[in-house]
Amino acid sequence: MSTTQSFVPSTSRSVATLSAGPIDAADSFVEVDLPIGEIGPHDLLVAVKAVSVNPVDVKQRAGNQEQGEPKVLGYDAAGTVVAVGTDVTLFAVGDDVFYAGSIARPGTNTECHVVDARVVGRKPSSLSYGDAAALPLTSITAWEALFTEMRLTTESTGTLLVMGGAGGVGSVMIQLARALTGVKVLATASRPESVKWAEAMGAHHVINHHHLREEAKAVAPEGINWIFSPFSAGNVETYAEIMAVRGAVVAIDEPEGLDLLPLKSKSQSWQWELMFTVPLHAPDDLSQHHLLNRVADLVDRGVVRTTATQHFSPLDARNIREAHRAVESGKMIGKVVVEA
Template identity: 55%
Template sequence: MARQMMHAIASYKGLPIDDPESLRNVEVPVPELRPRDVLVRVQAVSVNPADVKTRAGLVEAEEPRILGFDAAGVVEAAGPEVTTLSVGDEVWYAGDITRPGANCDLHAVDERIVAHKPASLGFAEAAAMPLTTITAWETLFERFGLTADSTGTLLALGAAGGVGSIMIQLAKELTGLRVLASASRPESREWVKQFGADDVVNHHQLVASTSAVAPDGVDYLFSPHSRGNIAAFAEIVRPFGHITAIDEPEGLDLLPLKSKSIAWHWELMFTRSIYQTEDMIEQKKLLEAVAALVDDKRIRTTLNTSIDDFSAAGLREAHRLVEAGRSTGKVVVVR
């Protein structure tokens, strides 16, 4: 019997986003479910720097590659071993980089990384959050090991972006930290202040502006852009401090951090799903916890731009905005 087909947005090779072939409307078979998968009818997706980077770096292939990590939608079917979700549940999740993505009608994803979306949010508002929320949560509570009793100073670089926008909120709500946020433009400075940053620094004058508001240095630093910044980090992070990075610049030299015994952590929110780790379900748990914080009005969505065009054209526009690197918050494409 012929398999049912569905609409998806895909790439065949890495191309500039202004090329109409960079993202194309295609028809592909509806995915078959693994035992612990749910099949989600996707209602909204967000575009992250990870989407842009993955698309741009694709090698040419005959088969379409469906991108898209963040999604919100409704469970339409479930595999035989699914126990935590039911047909009809409204969910949010950040997907799995080893499998086809969420830029499609129906998406197969492991239940252990899927949670009930906040009831108080629409699909677009919810889709803005999972990948950045997982990244921020794992940075704060797993890499840095913070708790409700933790004190000290956190500096979040690139804080007007998706990860920073949620990290500020989580740190203020769930720890005792003072939060510094880097932002250089008037609109991005205003954005981080409205999410709760205690002070704003300018990453173009990182050492001087940080020292002005934290003369004794910072205890924790989150870095989405580490290239060329290690010497500055060594200057502003206190002895025995911690840095977590999400980028991977070639030839990174961390030796300047040694004299202060500064710890360097990597954060990749896909690690659990790539390696099917025993604690993979922790991503479901943290998304459920954040959904409760959202519904309690303690955490706000980081959606800033919504594109009402779930097609190749709409996703190209979203990629274009994210690639420009000047957007605050998150860009979402919704049906």
């Protein structure tokens, strides 16, 4: 390990979950000192200044079967590099960074976090750590869905439907699609406050997901070319009906018993986006590093804004629990962050 600092701690104060169960269970969130572990040749050690909570955190907590074994969640962070591995060339000690990390490694709800530098970007200099921590996971998901799966470019035209336009990913996807493509952006929302938020993000039209078929056809009678779907259960037939010939769905959920046959008649396609694919299966791929840097540039130019709407502090078990509670409510607009 190469570092300009003389002292690197061996343990880190962490917020962990001990077992699956309801959010208010005594061991749903506990504060423990855990070993930092080895800093590999491609790793950074980051002093975490802020984290964000995503639906994946709630899913991981609910499905944690490691009874009695502390599991640290958290897949968003902003902080400062305090040590670097021997092969790291992208960052140096003292750099401010933001990232989502990997689901295969301990999460970010900790004082000091080890992460592969190749999935890390520079923190937007115009944002606080909290506002920056709201962006990595959702930005990676939105960017990969738009530009890797849908293959949109600056020259692309047509119609994109963003389901859940006031959610974390939807909020970023609307902004990126407006800034970097020529497509018409539709978004779904139903409550007045979520409609207002989706409009503020830049949606050309906001439609009610409770009346998806009727309102989508009214706004896009020629058919929708791309649909981003975080809520796929029960929607496949409607998607097939409102999409154009050879339209495409990119989904991030995995509803049980999904039947895609309704898409066949119009030669429509279904793809999945998982932002953990790169760290899990292509660790040498620098695409997430580059896209996070690009997002940081867009933020600092005033093109993309943070989606943080709720802030808690400090980073302790009580506030992580409250952040999870906000996400579990199903009424989140934007993102919730917890600052150290």
